[in-house]
Amino acid sequence: MLEMIIISSVKVIVVVVAVLTCCAWSTWLERKVVAYMQHRMGPTLAGPFGLLQPIADALKLIFKEDLVPKSVEKVTFALAPIISFVPAILTFAVVPFAADFEFFGYQVTGIISDLNIGVLFVFAVTSLGIYGIVLAGWSSGSKYSLMGALRATAQMISYEVGYGLSIIGVILVANTLSMKELVEMQGSDSIWFFQNWFVFKQPLGFLLFLTCAVAETNRCPFDMAEAESELVAGYHTEYSSMRFSMFFISEYANMLAVSAVGATLFFGGWQGPLLPSVLWLLLKMFLFMFFYIWLRGTLPRFRYDQLMNFGWKVLFPLALLNTMITAAFVMID
Amino acid sequence: MSLDLAIFVISALVAVFGATMMIFQRNPVASVLYLILSLVGQAVLYVQLGAAFVGAVLIIVYSGAILVLFLFVIMMLNLRSSADLGEPSPPVSRFVKYFVSCLIFLELSFIIRESLGAGSTTSAGIVTMADDSFGSVESVATLLFTRYLYPFELTSVLLLSAIVGAVIIARRATEDELPPQPEKAVGPISQKTNEGQE
Amino acid sequence: MSSYLAVLIFIFAGTGIVLFTFFLARLLRPSNPYPAKTVNYECAEEPIGDSWVMFNPRFYIFALIFVIFDVEAVFLFPWAVAFGQLGLYALVEMVLFILILFFGLFYAWKKGALQWV
Numbered sequence: 012m013l014e015m016i017i018i019s020s021v022k023v024i025v026v027v028v029a030v031l032t033c034c035a036w037s038t039w040l041e042r043k044v045v046a047y048m049q050h051r052m053g054p055t056l057a058g059p060f061g062l063l064q065p066i067a068d069a070l071k072l073i074f075k076e077d078l079v080p081k082s083v084e085k086v087t088f089a090l091a092p093i094i095s096f097v098p099a100i101l102t103f104a105v106v107p108f109a110a111d112f113e114f115f116g117y118q119v120t121g122i123i124s125d126l127n128i129g130v131l132f133v134f135a136v137t138s139l140g141i142y143g144i145v146l147a148g149w150s151s152g153s154k155y156s157l158m159g160a161l162r163a164t165a166q167m168i169s170y171e172v173g174y175g176l177s178i179i180g181v182i183l184v185a186n187t188l189s190m191k192e193l194v195e196m197q198g199s200d201s202i203w204f205f206q207n208w209f210v211f212k213q214p215l216g217f218l219l220f221l222t223c224a225v226a227e228t229n230r231c232p233f234d235m236a237e238a239e240s241e242l243v244a245g246y247h248t249e250y251s252s253m254r255f256s257m258f259f260i261s262e263y264a265n266m267l268a269v270s271a272v273g274a275t276l277f278f279g280g281w282q283g284p285l286l287p288s289v290l291w292l293l294l295k296m297f298l299f300m301f302f303y304i305w306l307r308g309t310l311p312r313f314r315y316d317q318l319m320n321f322g323w324k325v326l327f328p329l330a331l332l333n334t335m336i337t338a339a340f341v342m343i344d
Numbered sequence: 345m346s347l348d349l350a351i352f353v354i355s356a357l358v359a360v361f362g363a364t365m366m367i368f369q370r371n372p373v374a375s376v377l378y379l380i381l382s383l384v385g386q387a388v389l390y391v392q393l394g395a396a397f398v399g400a401v402l403i404i405v406y407s408g409a410i411l412v413l414f415l416f417v418i419m420m421l422n423l424r425s426s427a428d429l430g431e432p433s434p435p436v437s438r439f440v441k442y443f444v445s446c447l448i449f450l451e452l453s454f455i456i457r458e459s460l461g462a463g464s465t466t467s468a469g470i471v472t473m474a475d476d477s478f479g480s481v482e483s484v485a486t487l488l489f490t491r492y493l494y495p496f497e498l499t500s501v502l503l504l505s506a507i508v509g510a511v512i513i514a515r516r517a518t519e520d521e522l523p524p525q526p527e528k529a530v531g532p533i534s535q536k537t538n539e540g541q542e
Numbered sequence: 543m544s545s546y547l548a549v550l551i552f553i554f555a556g557t558g559i560v561l562f563t564f565f566l567a568r569l570l571r572p573s574n575p576y577p578a579k580t581v582n583y584e585c586a587e588e589p590i591g592d593s594w595v596m597f598n599p600r601f602y603i604f605a606l607i608f609v610i611f612d613v614e615a616v617f618l619f620p621w622a623v624a625f626g627q628l629g630l631y632a633l634v635e636m637v638l639f640i641l642i643l644f645f646g647l648f649y650a651w652k653k654g655a656l657q658w659v
Binding site: 012084086087090126127128131132134135137138139141142145146149150157161164168171188 | 347371373374377380396397400401403404407408409412415416419480481
Binding site: 417 | 547601602603605612620621627631635642647
């Protein structure tokens with residue numbers, strides 16, 4: 012028992028640190044990619060290719076004064092960044108990050124906790140992500156914050172149903188909710204190592220998942236919550252210093268989390284030839300991240316009513332349709 | 345086992361503490377937060393009983409959906425502090441409140457005492473499980489779609505009536521705001537610009 | 543059971559990291575608030591009125607519809623898992639369930655409850 016707790020704790024710490032590191036360098040990636048898309052250079056001064064920029068940013072933020080406006084509800088204002096951050100990284104507790112491996116004589120599973128309700132856990136954690144935002148907006152007592160929080164929340168709940176339903180197709184094919192089993196099912200020893208990936212069995216489901224994931228994380232073109240031109244910074248307008256950076260990290264952690272879930276459900280997770288399994292997962296995750304950034308560099312923002320209409324009148328019926336079609340196909344098989 | 349007991353006691357205490365604080369808080373947003381805390385505690389209890397699915401549903405539906413609705417209502421009415429909640433109720437109705445809650449408490453105590461005799465219990469007060477498949481998603485689904493089919497289908501009718509109710513409330517709300525109030529314009533700016541196009 | 547323990551450890555670790563960075567920042571950062579700094583941001587003007595005037599009742603309606611379809615999604619998860627064992631029977635049941643709810647969505651749609659403006 013004690014041994015298991017120690018192994019789990021070590022795994023947890025490694026994964027949390029790895030996720031935070033990925034978050035930090037995702038910000039670098041985003042600035043660099045968007046810059047090149049706009050024929051700029053992006054960060055170049057801190058280290059080679061500006062690679063040390065995230066460290067410089069972190070140092071700057073940690074030395075900044077923490078302003079608390081007098082209109083805020085103090086306790087909720089202080090709790091909101093924590094409530095926003097913890098669900099954001101909690102998804103990684105059920106994402107299989109590597110094949111099982113041996114470490115100094117201990118047999119270690121490549122997942123922190125292989126829940127038999129893994130996919131539902133992801134769904135549950137995603138649904139809790141709303142609170143950080145809504146509490147931040149509410150407790151700030153500022154118009155921009157409240158408006159941003161409300162928009163973000165309404166948008167997230169509109170797309171959350173579609174997000175859940177787009178996964179149902181995969182579960183229908185796989186008949187399991189365990190993330191570990193889902194990854195194992197997608198493995199293949201043949202030269203066509205990707206032949207069992209669920210993305211080929213669920214193309215529509217994947218597109219729906221991708222769209223809902225972008226909306227769920229409040230990213231461009233669904234970034235109404237932080238529409239700078241009208242809402243300043245949305246729900247975290249009144250935050251500064253480390254508290255602000257917690258929201259910032261949460262946003263990237265959320266993106267990484269949906270990337271990891273997408274890679275696991277549709278692209279075989281850590282499965283892949285030659286390279287170590289962890290690298291395969293990271294590669295797939297960062298392809299998703301690149302896609303996110305690409306979208307930001309390319310697309311204009313939706314109008315809010317278009318966004319809500321799209322969620323309820325297009326994505327949701329399509330997701331239901333996908334579920335029914337998949338069920339019929341599974342039936343025939 | 346001792347760790348099991350510790351987790352049980354802690355999560356049960358958290359659930360009760362959250363529920364109690366929810367009632368005693370005058371700030372409605374804090375009440376909602378305590379209710380979430382209580383629900384998380386309860387979800388842990390369900391997981392310990394082997395009913396992980398019920399625990400997950402508790403989080404998804406209650407914490408993730410219904411409490412968001414509560415928060416929206418609180419925001420819509422702008423209940424910031426105790427001052428917004430109005431006067432405390434008069435002594436007579438307060439007496440009725442306490443009396444009814446005592447009755448409910450007694451009733452619940454009897455039910456729990458009765459039902460405890462039904463299953464065998466371990467020292468931790470955890471009802472021992474029938475078998476491993478108990479509470480798993482598969483067994484819940486099998487029961488739901490065979491034995492409890494009619495309640496399940498009736499649920500959809502219940503949900504349908506909820507949608508209809510929501511829509512009717514929505515229409516009332518929009519009809520109320522039809523005469524435009526320039527100072528208290530609700531909603532984004534796009535509201536005005538698009539009215540002509542519809 | 544032990545896998546849920548790992549989730550618990552994860553939650554503690556996550557909270558711990560946030561609290562630790564907050565603590566570290568508190569040690570390092572300056573603190574010099576004066577009245578002008580602690581005013582809400584409103585494009586450098588004095589804030590006018592309450593933040594509340596912006597609430598659109600439609601947010602509430604969307605939350606209500608969301609609750610209903612969230613419940614539906616939750617029913618779909620166990621159905622999808624056990625679908626292999628249950629077969630055609632379950633498919634018919636679920637189609638009926640979804641059709642009834644879809645009628646609700648259609649009703650809301652036609653009555654304009656999903657219309658934002």
